[in-house]
Amino acid sequence: MRSKLFLVPLGLILLSSCAVIRPGEAGMKQKLGELENKVTTQGTIWYNPFTTKVVKESIQTNNLELSLNLPTKEGLSVTSEISILYRLEVERVPEILEEIGPNYTGVITSVFRSASADVCSQFFAKDMHSGRRADIELAIQDKMAENLNKQGILIEAVLMKSIQLPRGLSNSIEQKLQAEQDAMRMEFILQQERLEAQRKIIEAEGTRDAQKILSEGLTPAIIKIRSIEAFKELAKSANSKVIITDGKTPYLINSVEKTGLED
Template structure:
């Protein structure tokens, strides 16, 4: 738009200059004047159309005055003297990390907080958020387009520090981590909403404790694992002792039943059956000889 209007004005000035000169140039002056009006008209006409890309909205302003309505994505017809600022309504992220070049800020940008027991805890996190489309004009008017550094960053860091003081360092690291996460999400979400932003998700990526606390936790975990291992061993030994007791009881019961149920005639019958099986075997040659007592003597040539 501006290019066409500037070009048209230049042509109009040229036509006026030519008009004031010698007569043969009057026709040329007239042509320049017509061309200038055409170019200015094209500039104004083209400026009436504004293309809003997908995932964005347009916020209109007229001579610095922000308009309350917004332009949706697509081709829109606007006042040619209106300024349109594109603002994204897609999900954005803001990372604060101790790792160099990982977050939005260079260097160590992790959040350092003091826990309830006076220890310093380092928290890495990522904030996922987006603009509430209906509040985009208010954001542009009161905050500007740099809302990530003016709203997202300071509110997140402040609310995390405010809520961390209610927990011990070990609780933040382990048992109360979920509760702490829910608490900060609730407070940050309310602050964002009042400023036209929507908190989609707060990702606590890492919680680093002082080295002394880490050593204490590791020692505690190792002790608990050793205790669990010993409990397993004792339980296994008790089960093995119980198995042996049941086995011994079974053997004793078997012997008692056998001793009370067998008679001399049954024993003699069992001996005859065994001798018969030996006699019919292909691998042995058996000679029976009378011995002392009731039981015969068996001699083999093998």
């Protein structure tokens, strides 16, 4: 009975002396306040709960979201929501915790504020609504990397979202875009009209050429042959007809239904 009572607290001590490190985490022992440099990324860590504890940090790609007013080249202030994708270098997690501390996201935010102010002040507000947004994001990312990479914090991307321009500038940009769309629409209509005009010209030229070829092919000999063929067809008819002809072409004036009696 005493042995069983002894095993219960022993089992509790063993359970409290084990830490599980899951995928996407880095675990380090901190003995009497001092971090060890050995980093465990998956598995279990055994430690003395009386003198040591296990510190865990995420080594996955994390998303830090901010909402800031960004300065522009013309002196305006543009409000934007920012997503900063970052992660920690696995081997340097102990160094980050020792030199910066667990609140390293505050350092990332401060570096971003400085980098974004320097970069955005070189661009116009309209650039943030155009294809140059990607250039702005990349420039901010590079500037942040200069300060943070050497500390073990890797900036993977800077994404600008929900950009809100000043109302007057926003209206101007919308009017400009509308004017450009109207111009493109008008150019399309004019292009269609030009194509239709070309089609009619080609059609008229084809009709003219066909008539020219037909008129050139109607020689006197051909007309005489056609007349003979027409006379033959009239001769096959059972009806009486009055025909006036100059000997070349027949002209049908009237036809009378033939009966069994003649006047």
